[in-house]
Amino acid sequence: MSRGPGERSAADASPHDWVCAVASMTTGAVLDDLSRADERERLEGLAATLPELFATIDGHCLERLSQRMGGHGDAHAFSEILMFSENYLHLIQPLTRRPGQALLAVCSAASSIGLALSLMRERVAVLEGE
């Protein structure tokens, strides 16, 4: 049953409709087995953008910008990308210990960004054996 606009609960703040998977940043293919078709559908589109998102930015450009802006750490590639829309929050985090792969997640737009990022980092830690 759907709720009215004034009937949001605290549970709505958590990414309860969270779905995530590992994908190849070079081919854009989802690498995890996703049994549910709706989950696969939600992640395949996002996965397919990975080669475009990560191969088209010049690492030297990011390094030069980092020098001008006072950055530190790994400056030649994006460490996290989030995309916001009316209905969804999309998250991408490349796996540093699994080169060429990234963890992807999609959840409801009403989710807590902080909670979604925490979940991503927890999953990355597990995947990278930390």
Add this chain to the structure above:
Amino acid sequence: MSAAESSRVLPSIPASPSLIAGVLRLLAFIDELPAGATGALNFGEHGLILLEARKICWAVSPSMRLRLTDILRNQSTPPLPREAVEEIYRRAKESGAPFGEALVQGGLISEAGLRAALFKHNGEAIAHLASSGVGPVSFVSHLRTGYDPRFSFSACEALAMLGSLDDPARALAAQLELGNTLVQDSFGVAFARNELASGALVIAVDRHCDVPVQDLIEICNWTSGLFDVTHTFDPDATIARATWAGSLALVAWRAKGIGYVSLCTTRAAAARVVSRLENASRSSGVIAAAPRYREGGQ
């Protein structure tokens, strides 16, 4: 003359792909000078650019049609009396003070008016220097140029000024959007797609935007591609945030055919920019009225 024509920033410079490429080459040369570069960039008989700490203080080309005096006089309605301007000019020459700054001190023009006039003048000079096809022949270092930093411009600002020629009203709207969205520890750029630039055409930047122009364009082009590919799986996605180098982030968004990028030196600044954008989108109905819970889960 139409309203659009009368508001054109540089009426004597028709923007063209070759001009934009020439301006980019010239500004990239300035970007490659050392950070503290102060002195005169000479183009032989074609003119010069005075720099202080790599910022453009003054540019001149003999082929320019507009003179600073005319631009300054026409900053006011009705135009400033020629005699009053000439008197200030005479006194500035005697004292060695920059003419424009003397006009501000004399109360004939506001600081903002002088900045706008210098922006117009220097922009036209740079466009003329670029279109001459002649590169700089020498750079002569000075201890300082004597120009007030409030009236100097980054290479990014010069690039945006040229890009604004294509549609001044759109550029003004983009400047307002940047002003309403940027927060402390962030600076930003607005761009449009245009056949003149064969990619992103930078149309506005804020005053703190001072990064290499080639890198600025690279980021704009990447953002443009990001929204293209995002459209394939979520056409409603209008805001993106990418993080790199520890604490740095860029926030990109699009509105009314214009792309924007805010470069943030802290993650907190990026979060505030996203929050502002979401609030603005919500009030305009672009994003549904349900509140998103902020980072940190509160």
